[in-house]
Amino acid sequence: xxxxxxxxxxxxxxxxxAFHIMLVLADRENHGYAIMxxxxxxxxxxxxxxxxxxxxTIKRMLADGWIExxxxxxxxxxxxxxxxxxxxxxxxRKLVQAEAERLEQLVNIARGKxxxxxxxxx
Amino acid sequence: xxxxxxxNSFSVSVRIYRALLVVYPKKFREHYETQMVQVxxxxxxxxxxxxxxxxxxxxxxxxxxxxxxxxxxxxxxERSQYMFSPKVTLWGGVAGLFSGMLWMMTGLAPLxxxxxxxxxxxxxxxxxxxxxxxxxxxxxxxxLAGFVLGLLGSGTAIVFLLYWSFTFGRLSPSTIRTDPELAxxxxxxxxLAMMTAxxxxxxxxxxxxxxxxxxxxxxLPLGLGLLNIIEGVILWFIYYVPMSQGRNPFDPWPPQGYIxxxxxxxxxxxxxxxxxxxxxxxxxxxTQPPPASA
Numbered sequence: 001x002x003x004x005x006x007x008x009x010x011x012x013x014x015x016x017x018a019f020h021i022m023l024v025l026a027d028r029e030n031h032g033y034a035i036m037x038x039x040x041x042x043x044x045x046x047x048x049x050x051x052x053x054x055x056x057t058i059k060r061m062l063a064d065g066w067i068e069x070x071x072x073x074x075x076x077x078x079x080x081x082x083x084x085x086x087x088x089x090x091x092x093r094k095l096v097q098a099e100a101e102r103l104e105q106l107v108n109i110a111r112g113k114x115x116x117x118x119x120x121x122x
Numbered sequence: 123x124x125x126x127x128x129x130n131s132f133s134v135s136v137r138i139y140r141a142l143l144v145v146y147p148k149k150f151r152e153h154y155e156t157q158m159v160q161v162x163x164x165x166x167x168x169x170x171x172x173x174x175x176x177x178x179x180x181x182x183x184x185x186x187x188x189x190x191x192x193x194x195x196x197x198x199x200e201r202s203q204y205m206f207s208p209k210v211t212l213w214g215g216v217a218g219l220f221s222g223m224l225w226m227m228t229g230l231a232p233l234x235x236x237x238x239x240x241x242x243x244x245x246x247x248x249x250x251x252x253x254x255x256x257x258x259x260x261x262x263x264x265x266l267a268g269f270v271l272g273l274l275g276s277g278t279a280i281v282f283l284l285y286w287s288f289t290f291g292r293l294s295p296s297t298i299r300t301d302p303e304l305a306x307x308x309x310x311x312x313x314l315a316m317m318t319a320x321x322x323x324x325x326x327x328x329x330x331x332x333x334x335x336x337x338x339x340x341x342l343p344l345g346l347g348l349l350n351i352i353e354g355v356i357l358w359f360i361y362y363v364p365m366s367q368g369r370n371p372f373d374p375w376p377p378q379g380y381i382x383x384x385x386x387x388x389x390x391x392x393x394x395x396x397x398x399x400x401x402x403x404x405x406x407x408x409t410q411p412p413p414a415s416a
Binding site: 051 | 146150160161162168
């Protein structure tokens with residue numbers, strides 16, 4: 001079993017692609033193309049995952065037990081049944097939380113040093 | 123919004139993309155080809171709808187770069203999976219076991235000379251590969267650094283010993299006795315190569331301790347690496363230092379501190395034998411099918 005199962009912090013920092021995919025899956029399960037679109041939207045187009053980087057990252061996240069395939073279809077009537085849906089596992093959720101906390105700490109440090117343009121007092 | 127692109131360019135693009143997927147490893151294609159083509163198809167539609175031909179060109183440029191980079195990554199990862207197979211661990215462990223026997227022989231029968239040492243180093247490479255394979259990539263960058271240094275050090279020592287054998291004859295007390303100053307730089311290189319080679323198992327050992335990848339005997343690789351480094355230091359002090367001063371380290375025989383050299387070589391041999399045996403034994407257990415339940 002991957003070490004991240006017992007201690008998520010050993011897998012930090014996450015790769016940007018993995019973190020963004022997990023952020024998309026944090027509130028609902030989704031399929032590849034929708035994940036790709038949402039990542040692009042969330043980053044204002046700065047991160048564009050191609051099919052290779054998307055499924056390469058998904059493959060490794062599945063192997064590490066961070067995400068899993070879901071058999072459920074949000075709307076089977078409208079959906080192409082060839083699509084595969086993915087969702088976060090418990091380990092994956094802990095991991096994305098730990099990564100978000102890690103980034104929050106860094107942002108706080110940057111804020112303390114007045115490095116953020118729109119820094120507001122905390 | 124443009125009209126729906128049910129044109130030749132759509133179907134040709136999808137066909138070309140599907141054909142290009144051949145650059146990925148077969149297993150990866152089997153799992154993800156349908157999904158990747160589906161994503162490309164959806165992306166094509168969206169790109170055309172929003173930006174027409176320029177959107178399609180942009181999509182192709184981005185997709186092509188993505189394909190080239192990720193195909194290389196997937197192929198490298200596939201190769202590393204072979205590297206981490208129990209068979210590699212098993213046969214590398216067996217090589218390490220024999221390497222240990224030869225190191226002991228080098229210590230107890232010093233006249234066996236360079237051929238025994240070369241063989242011990244070559245088989246030791248197998249042991250190093252087995253140890254790295256056993257870590258299954260969990261040793262991280264430190265493990266990889268150890269593996270590369272181990273290969274580099276052992277490889278340098280092997281090339282040097284072979285070069286020496288072919289150029290000056292056997293690396294033996296008689297060769298060193300004839301012209302200690304000529305032999306000195308060679309011994310220095312060998313000492314440095316042995317120290318570098320020792321960094322391999324040492325760093326792999328530290329990586330194992332950090333990642334807790336090995337069971338109870340996890341301190342063994344670190345100890346082995348340190349012994350290898352000590353062997354390099356001994357070569358330096360017992361042989362290189364007097365030789366660089368024009369003195370013959372074999373006169374009088376045995377040289378001062380020689381007993382330490384023998385002890386280190388014997389311990390090195392015992393260490394490799396134990397590590398090789400453990401690695402091979404574990405790999406056999408992994409490859410054996412589980413007993414049928416009653």
